[in-house]
Amino acid sequence: MTDLYGFDLATAVVPRPGDPSAYDAELHEGWRMHKAVNGGLLMALAGRVLAAELGGSSQGHPDPFAISAYYMSAALPGPATVRTETLKRGRSLSTGVASILQGGEERLRVMATYGDLDSHDASDVRTSATPPEMPPPEECAGREAAPPDFLKQAPILDRIDLRLDPATAGWTVGRPTGRGLVQGWFRLPDGREPDLLLLLLAADALPPTSFDFGIAGWTPTLELTVHVRAKPAPGWLRLKQSTRNFAHGYLEEDAEVWDSAGRLVAQSRQLARVLMPTQ
Amino acid sequence: MTDLYGFDLATAVVPRPGDPSAYDAELHEGWRMHKAVNGGLLMALAGRVLAAELGGSSQGHPDPFAISAYYMSAALPGPATVRTETLKRGRSLSTGVASILQGGEERLRVMATYGDLDSHDASDVRTSATPPEMPPPEECAGREAAPPDFLKQAPILDRIDLRLDPATAGWTVGRPTGRGLVQGWFRLPDGREPDLLLLLLAADALPPTSFDFGIAGWTPTLELTVHVRAKPAPGWLRLKQSTRNFAHGYLEEDAEVWDSAGRLVAQSRQLARVLMPTQ
Numbered sequence: 001m002t003d004l005y006g007f008d009l010a011t012a013v014v015p016r017p018g019d020p021s022a023y024d025a026e027l028h029e030g031w032r033m034h035k036a037v038n039g040g041l042l043m044a045l046a047g048r049v050l051a052a053e054l055g056g057s058s059q060g061h062p063d064p065f066a067i068s069a070y071y072m073s074a075a076l077p078g079p080a081t082v083r084t085e086t087l088k089r090g091r092s093l094s095t096g097v098a099s100i101l102q103g104g105e106e107r108l109r110v111m112a113t114y115g116d117l118d119s120h121d122a123s124d125v126r127t128s129a130t131p132p133e134m135p136p137p138e139e140c141a142g143r144e145a146a147p148p149d150f151l152k153q154a155p156i157l158d159r160i161d162l163r164l165d166p167a168t169a170g171w172t173v174g175r176p177t178g179r180g181l182v183q184g185w186f187r188l189p190d191g192r193e194p195d196l197l198l199l200l201l202a203a204d205a206l207p208p209t210s211f212d213f214g215i216a217g218w219t220p221t222l223e224l225t226v227h228v229r230a231k232p233a234p235g236w237l238r239l240k241q242s243t244r245n246f247a248h249g250y251l252e253e254d255a256e257v258w259d260s261a262g263r264l265v266a267q268s269r270q271l272a273r274v275l276m277p278t279q
Numbered sequence: 280m281t282d283l284y285g286f287d288l289a290t291a292v293v294p295r296p297g298d299p300s301a302y303d304a305e306l307h308e309g310w311r312m313h314k315a316v317n318g319g320l321l322m323a324l325a326g327r328v329l330a331a332e333l334g335g336s337s338q339g340h341p342d343p344f345a346i347s348a349y350y351m352s353a354a355l356p357g358p359a360t361v362r363t364e365t366l367k368r369g370r371s372l373s374t375g376v377a378s379i380l381q382g383g384e385e386r387l388r389v390m391a392t393y394g395d396l397d398s399h400d401a402s403d404v405r406t407s408a409t410p411p412e413m414p415p416p417e418e419c420a421g422r423e424a425a426p427p428d429f430l431k432q433a434p435i436l437d438r439i440d441l442r443l444d445p446a447t448a449g450w451t452v453g454r455p456t457g458r459g460l461v462q463g464w465f466r467l468p469d470g471r472e473p474d475l476l477l478l479l480l481a482a483d484a485l486p487p488t489s490f491d492f493g494i495a496g497w498t499p500t501l502e503l504t505v506h507v508r509a510k511p512a513p514g515w516l517r518l519k520q521s522t523r524n525f526a527h528g529y530l531e532e533d534a535e536v537w538d539s540a541g542r543l544v545a546q547s548r549q550l551a552r553v554l555m556p557t558q
Contacts, residue, residue, distance in 0.1 A: 065529070066502035066550045068347045070390050072367040072374050087385055088351040093501065095351050097388075106366055109376075111349050111390055113501050120527040126492060128459065129523040180407065213405060222372065222392050223345035225504045227550045229526055244408040245543050247508055248399040250344070252546055264524050267531055269548050271345045271506045 005030030005159060006190050007198060011045045013082055022083050023049055025100075029077040030155050036074035038156050039108075039221045040204030043069045044197045046082065046098040046110040051197070053084045054094040054114040061094040063196055067112035068225040075100065075107040092119070117196075117231055131258045132240040134165035137185040141169050160205055161189040168212065176214035180243035180251070182206045185236045194232040194259065202237050202257045203268035209243040209253055210274050217277040219251070224270040235260030249274050284309030284438060285469050286477060290324045292361055301362050302328055304379070308356040309434050315353035317435050318387075318500045319483030322348045323476045325361065325377040325389040330476070332363045333373040333393040340373040342475055346391035347504040354379065354386040371398070396475075396510055410537045411519040413444035416464040420448050439484055440468040447491065455493040459522035459530070461485045464515045473511040473538065481516050481536045482547035488522040488532055489553050496556040498530070503549040514539030528553050 005028045013023035025045060027037045047064050055062025084098040098110045134140065140163035143151065151157060164184040170177050186202050187194070194202070203226045208219040238258040243251045250273055257266040284307045292302035304324060306316045326343050334341025363377040374392045378385050413419065419442035422430065430436060443463040449456050465481050466473070473481070482505045487498040517537040522530045529552055536545040 066349070068349075068390065068502065068504060070345070070347075070366075070374050070392055072369070087349075087388060090351070095349050095388075109366060109374075109390060111347065111388060113349055117527070124528065125526040126457070126459075127524045127526055178405070180405075223347065223504065223506075225347060225502065225548065227502075227531055227548075229524060229529065245406045245508060245546060247404040247406055247543075248396070249403065250508065252506055264526075267524060267548075269504065269506075269546075 007159070007188055007192060007201065010041060011048045011197065013045070013049055021085060022081060025080045025082055027075055027077050027080050030159055032077060033154050033156050034218070035076065037077060038204065039069065039071055039224060040201040042075055042100055042108055043067065043110060043204070043224060043226070044200040046100060047112065047197055047200050049082045049084050049098050050096050050110070050112050050114060053086060054096050061114040061116055063115055063117045064200070064226070064228050065093065065113050065115045066225065066227050067110060067200065068223065069108050069110045070223050071108045071221050073105060073107055075102060078102065080107070127264055129256065129264050131262055132183045132238055132256070134167070134183055134238070137163045137236060140164055140185055141166055141172065145172060161187045162205060171211040171214065176212050178213060180209040180212055180246060182209055182212055183238070183240040186239050187236050193234040194237055196228050196231060199228055199232060199257050199266040200226055202239060203255050203266055204270070206239050206241040206255065208272065209241055210246070210251060213246060215274060215276065217275040219272040219274050222271045222273060224268060226266055226268040228266050230263050230265045232259035232265045233261040233263070246274070286438070286467055286471060286480065289320060290327045290476065292324070292328055300364060301360060304359045304361055306354055306356050306359050309438055311356060312433050312435050313497070314355060316356060317483065318348065318350055318503060319480040321354055321379055321387055322346065322389060322483070322503060322505070323479040325379060325387070326391065326476055326479050328361045328363050328377050329375050329389070329391050329393060332365060333375050340393040340395055342394055342396045343479070343505070343507045344372070344392050344394045345504065345506050346389060346479065347502065348387050348389045349502050350387045350500050352384060352386050354381060357381065359386070406543055408535065408543050410541055411462045411517055411535070413446070413462055413517070416442045416515060419443055419463055420445055420451065424451060440466045441484060450490040450493065455491050457492060459488040459491055459525060461488055461491055462517070462519040465518050466515050472513040473516055475507050475510060478507055478511060478536050478545040479505055481518060482534050482545055483549070485518050485520040485534065487551065488520055489525070489530060492525060494553060494555065496554045498551040498553050501550045501552060503547060505545055505547040507545050509542050509544045511538035511544045512540040512542070525553070
């Protein structure tokens with residue numbers, strides 16, 4: 001079944017005639033959480049434009065290696081403009097920026113360095129990180145576990161298939177652990193397999209770790225940086241998000257994305273502000 | 280004793296008359312490692328310009344909360360231009376960019392969100408991270424432990440007082456541990472106490488973790504992001520840098536900066552390329 005709001009349609013852009021640095025996009029209602037469009041989807045949209053900008057030629061660099069987004073105001077469903085600029089074209093790496101604007105207001109700006117993951121020696125790996133351990137997807141908590149009132153505010157949960165590890169989902173039933181850890185399985189429900197752009201969405205797909213601290217408020221992202229380290233194999237992705245330093249109303253969230261072959265395919269970190277719910 | 284190449288002089292800028300977005304700077308020979316000026320010093324220089332740009336007024340935001348640098352080419356000793364632009368001035372946060380150029384070529388671009396750390400409730404801290412354990416500075420390895428040939432190429436080691444934990448410095452005597460961990464003490468030798476700008480330097484001051492993997496090559500940084508979380512107390516800073524994923528010729532380096540009061544004052548992550556030395 002084709003999802004009319006699926007990931008590829010939601011990140012599609014149309015080059016603006018006569019203006020080679022501008023693209024038109026439509027931010028889809030279906031990717032909302034509360035009133036704002038998801039930050040990972042916005043990064044994937046900008047990342048797709050930068051892949052075209054930096055990777056267009058045969059000598060190009062189509063793959064994001066490091067990509068950072070600074071979020072300035074909430075992006076709302078509706079039309080948007082993406083503007084891009086190449087800062088440097090190098091032999092093995094290129095760097096560029098992309099902005100997403102609505103009504104003349106810049107919602108976020110993305111800066112990134114792209115390369116070619118296929119040009120790498122894939123044999124020299126000395127990774128001490130290990131994949132998160134969790135029960136199989138069918139024993140984890142999917143959208144059916146969320147209260148109907150919450151689902152109404154979160155249409156994004158119809159666009160992704162997210163299964164939370166019950167050991168890190170105690171907060172859904174009023175029992176946060178206080179560890180600042182959330183992990184789970186992730187895929188697209190329409191069967192579209194993961195690629196590098198989907199990793200940018202996956203890196204920001206888990207619920208905020210503040211929930212596991214027992215804080216139900218909103219946690220807008222100031223800054224999100226993703227390092228894409230390898231091309232993902234088909235199948236489920238495993239996500240782990242943790243916080244070690246919740247202080248002065250801000251927290252960092254470190255996310256890892258593992259593919260079905262057991263490889264660490266992306267690492268991300270964000271700084272988010274914790275807005276305490278009004279009592 | 281005043282160091283003529285000290286940190287404050289090395290990050291000083293002069294506003295260019297008639298061009299409010301441009302500043303002139305001099306990148307000091309004394310902050311070189313091999314031929315290139317240190318990346319953390321460059322971030323601190325850009326961070327100082329952004330503090331003036333975003334924090335100038337009484338309603339301003341003088342403190343870096345999240346700051347990202349994308350390095351495009353090696354910055355060399357000599358004159359440089361810093362160009363800055365405000366992207367958004369908000370009520371509690373402001374975002375801007377700064378570029379450092381030499382001879383018309385952009386060496387790095389920095390994007391950052393600034394706020395006011397004094398406006399925060401400092402009481403709500405739920406940090407699970409713990410400070411790195413290491414022997415006192417006088418039992419750690421300072422510059423006197425480095426070979427004279429190496430010191431000639433690294434004048435930056437005269438500008439900072441860095442004392443490596445012997446347990447993570449085995450690589451200096453041909454015994455890397457393979458864990459990807461380096462930690463040590465950090466201060467400025469002229470007695471200047473730490474502040475927020477110095478944290479940006481400290482976050483990139485340790486030797487690369489690749490040394491602890493037994494790789495002696497150069498590791499240029501693609502991207503460095505620092506989250507500044509609290510104002511540091513006077514005294515020594517403790518630094519810890521670790522790598523969990525060394526793959527395909529790239530590695531991430533996570534750094535923590537702890538102050539003398541035992542607070543985690545900054546967290547950083549960078550993506551660096553590992554250039555294998557020619558055999």
